[in-house]
Amino acid sequence: MLQRRVADRGGAARGAAATHAATPVPVSRWSSRSGARARVVRTAAQPPPPTQDTVRGSEAAGPGPSSTSSAAAGGSWGPLSALLGRGGGQRQQQGPTPEVRVPLSNVGKSPIFQLLYDLYCSYGGVFRMHLGPKSFLVLSDPAAVRQVLVGAVDKYSKGILAEILEFVMGNGLLAADGEHWIARRRVVAPSLQRKFVSSQIALFGDATAHGLPQLEAAAAAAAAGELRGGGPASVDMESFFSRLSLDIVGKSVFDYDFDSLRHDDPVIQAVYTVLRESTLRSTAPFPYWKLPGISLLVPRLRTSDAALAIVNDTLDRLIARCKSTLEAEGSIPVPAAAASAASSGTTTATGTAAASASTSSSSSSSSPLEESSAPTVLHFLLGSGEALNSRQLRDDLMTLLIAGHETTAAALTWALHLLVGHPEVLQRVRTEVDGVLGDRMPGPEDLPALRYTTRVVNEALRLYPQPPVLIRRAVQDDMLPGGHVVPAGTDLFISVWNLHHSPQLWERPEAFDPDRFGPLDAPPPTEVSTDFRFLPFGGGRRKCVGDMFAIAECVVALAALLRRFEFAPDTSYGPVGFKSGATINTSNGLHMLVSRRDLSGVPPPAPRAASAAAATGGCPHAAAAAAAAAAAASSAGGGCPHAAAAASAAGGAAPQPQK
Numbered sequence: 001m002l003q004r005r006v007a008d009r010g011g012a013a014r015g016a017a018a019t020h021a022a023t024p025v026p027v028s029r030w031s032s033r034s035g036a037r038a039r040v041v042r043t044a045a046q047p048p049p050p051t052q053d054t055v056r057g058s059e060a061a062g063p064g065p066s067s068t069s070s071a072a073a074g075g076s077w078g079p080l081s082a083l084l085g086r087g088g089g090q091r092q093q094q095g096p097t098p099e100v101r102v103p104l105s106n107v108g109k110s111p112i113f114q115l116l117y118d119l120y121c122s123y124g125g126v127f128r129m130h131l132g133p134k135s136f137l138v139l140s141d142p143a144a145v146r147q148v149l150v151g152a153v154d155k156y157s158k159g160i161l162a163e164i165l166e167f168v169m170g171n172g173l174l175a176a177d178g179e180h181w182i183a184r185r186r187v188v189a190p191s192l193q194r195k196f197v198s199s200q201i202a203l204f205g206d207a208t209a210h211g212l213p214q215l216e217a218a219a220a221a222a223a224a225g226e227l228r229g230g231g232p233a234s235v236d237m238e239s240f241f242s243r244l245s246l247d248i249v250g251k252s253v254f255d256y257d258f259d260s261l262r263h264d265d266p267v268i269q270a271v272y273t274v275l276r277e278s279t280l281r282s283t284a285p286f287p288y289w290k291l292p293g294i295s296l297l298v299p300r301l302r303t304s305d306a307a308l309a310i311v312n313d314t315l316d317r318l319i320a321r322c323k324s325t326l327e328a329e330g331s332i333p334v335p336a337a338a339a340s341a342a343s344s345g346t347t348t349a350t351g352t353a354a355a356s357a358s359t360s361s362s363s364s365s366s367s368p369l370e371e372s373s374a375p376t377v378l379h380f381l382l383g384s385g386e387a388l389n390s391r392q393l394r395d396d397l398m399t400l401l402i403a404g405h406e407t408t409a410a411a412l413t414w415a416l417h418l419l420v421g422h423p424e425v426l427q428r429v430r431t432e433v434d435g436v437l438g439d440r441m442p443g444p445e446d447l448p449a450l451r452y453t454t455r456v457v458n459e460a461l462r463l464y465p466q467p468p469v470l471i472r473r474a475v476q477d478d479m480l481p482g483g484h485v486v487p488a489g490t491d492l493f494i495s496v497w498n499l500h501h502s503p504q505l506w507e508r509p510e511a512f513d514p515d516r517f518g519p520l521d522a523p524p525p526t527e528v529s530t531d532f533r534f535l536p537f538g539g540g541r542r543k544c545v546g547d548m549f550a551i552a553e554c555v556v557a558l559a560a561l562l563r564r565f566e567f568a569p570d571t572s573y574g575p576v577g578f579k580s581g582a583t584i585n586t587s588n589g590l591h592m593l594v595s596r597r598d599l600s601g602v603p604p605p606a607p608r609a610a611s612a613a614a615a616t617g618g619c620p621h622a623a624a625a626a627a628a629a630a631a632a633a634s635s636a637g638g639g640c641p642h643a644a645a646a647a648s649a650a651g652g653a654a655p656q657p658q659k
């Protein structure tokens with residue numbers, strides 16, 4: 001079933017007309033359970049089912065056997081299972097919230113986001129799910145989600161995420177809460193702001209170029225007539241994108257050249273071992289790694305400890321190297337925290353502190369190191385003026401490595417999968433890329449002109465949100481819209497998958513339709529502009545700090561690859577199924593037959609000023625300014641990324657803001 005759903009998406013929605021996503025439609029779907037088909041219809045306006053202690057029992061137990069295939073491969077119950085391991089009592093139902101008991105025997109049969117979708121279709125946007133001794137509130141209602149992420153954000157923490165990820169990212173931003181999170185966010189978020197992203201566009205192109213020889217080799221094999229499934233013309237593009245995004249995050253965040261697209265080394269292997277371990281822990285039935293002496297019994301844990309030591313050691317060396325470079329340059333300023341603590345006491349978790357901490361990546365606030373000669377996040381962190389110990393820095397870097405690697409790789413994987421299944425969309429991307437870039441790699445001034453390509457990435461993230469479920473725990477009592485009571489201690493799942501796939505919220509939700517977000521010259525969709533129907537990067541003050549970075553990386557990589565190569569599914573590997581850990585992965589790789597694209601008859605790209613005009617919404621003056629600034633930057637700066645960033649600031653040719 002899972003595999004069929006994914007495969008279907010490649011064909012069924014072809015040729016679809018643009019939709020207007022704002023029109024609500026009733027929830028109406030055929031759910032298949034154990035082969036039986038039962039129609040479930042409920043509209044948002046209908047009242048929720050009556051309160052009862054144990055509702056519908058196994059009837060609501062989720063998808064039948066046909067949808068369990070991918071779970072067996074990957075499991076997907078991470079947060080759920082870890083919560084189960086924590087024990088805790090079942091609460092009395094309160095208020096108008098529907099309840100459902102899912103038999104424990106169903107645990108692990110299918111990815112959690114799919115189970116939650118099936119339950120959503122029966123129980124609506126807010127329901128309580130009982131599983132063994134635990135219960136969770138499952139949110140798929142935009143208003144409720146907005147309250148948790150924005151309105152009542154102080155009442156919620158990251159819950160078990162910190163426990164799962166503590167071994168690898170310590171007290172890093174992603175799982176931190178309270179004052180510590182405020183302090184880290186204030187430092188980390190500005191490091192990924194728009195100007196920094198602009199300065200990385202060339203790096204994204206270079207990193208993609210490093211992967212071209214592998215694809216060239218596959219294309220040469222295809223030209224030699226070896227276009228057989230599983231043969232040399234076939235490349236696992238999921239693995240390709242995983243390595244590409246590792247290379248990019250390593251270089252951009254801490255100036256480490258993994259070059260994993262071209263070779264393997266112990267550090268790369270160690271990173272993958274650690275990443276695998278994080279996924280395994282997030283899908284474990286209980287937090288067994290906490291048992292005393294367990295690593296003596298489980299060899300895998302010893303391997304992962306050893307791998308973690310290699311990665312930590314590498315990060316420590318990079319931090320030390322960067323520190324000494326900056327000290328030699330006299331670029332490490334007096335810690336601002338120390339200065340402000342001296343003048344005003346201390347930083348507290350006030351609203352003001354939280355607001356300033358949530359400085360988004362699109363903020364225009366500047367840093368002393370913005371004009372540094374080495375534009376990495378690590379340089380920025382060291383130059384932030386905050387008093388940081390090496391352990392904290394290492395946690396930050398590890399957090400960015402993990403948060404920025406798999407998510408972006410998965411976004412690229414599914415975008416390519418969708419494009420290959422939708423030739424008409426692919427053709428529009430190519431027309432755009434051919435017209436804007438030709439054979440050039442994109443520069444920062446090109447990104448605003450690659451609007452349709454950007455929408456493709458947005459739409460791929462709608463259909464395959466990474467991660468599909470967000471986790472929270474109520475630390476205070478709350479009441480959600482609709483009167484749903486949330487007692488302190490409640491664990492919550494925010495199903496981004498349900499929000500993105502809801503027939504109540506989207507027309508033809510399963511269709512791959514990059515036009516659904518409105519005219520291309522309108523700003524790109526965000527959680528705010530879609531009233532929390534679309535939140536691939538979360539929302540509120542815990543919103544992703546790498547959103548612009550990720551979108552730009554995806555657009556650059558897709559543009560560079562689609563210009564040069566044709567991709568066709570290698571059917572010898574069977575349909576592309578999916579499995580879920582922290583992100584949604586394919587069940588067996590995204591194997592593509594690669595061949596060189598025939599560029600005969602493709603017109604040359606428009607002159608750069610014309611693409612700048614498109615980028616600036618057609619205003620010739622702004623376009624001229626952007627083009628002039630870009631030209632000046634490239635001649636004066638000799639390709640220096642900071643000059644390009646300056647050009648983007650001067651000419652407005654920065655990557656499209658996400659907020």
Ligand code: HEM
Binds near residue numbers: 461466537541549
């Ligand atoms: C397509 C790629 C990406 C997706 C879909 C994505 C998605 C998300 C989401 C949904 C959250 C919010 C989690 C929550 O509320 O519980 C988040 C947080 C975060 N992301 Fe991303 N992300 C991506 C790329 C990146 C990149 C490239 C970086 C950095 C290099 C990054 C760093 C972070 C960090 C540090 C947080 C935690 C922010 C905080 O809690 O204050 N992400 N991301």
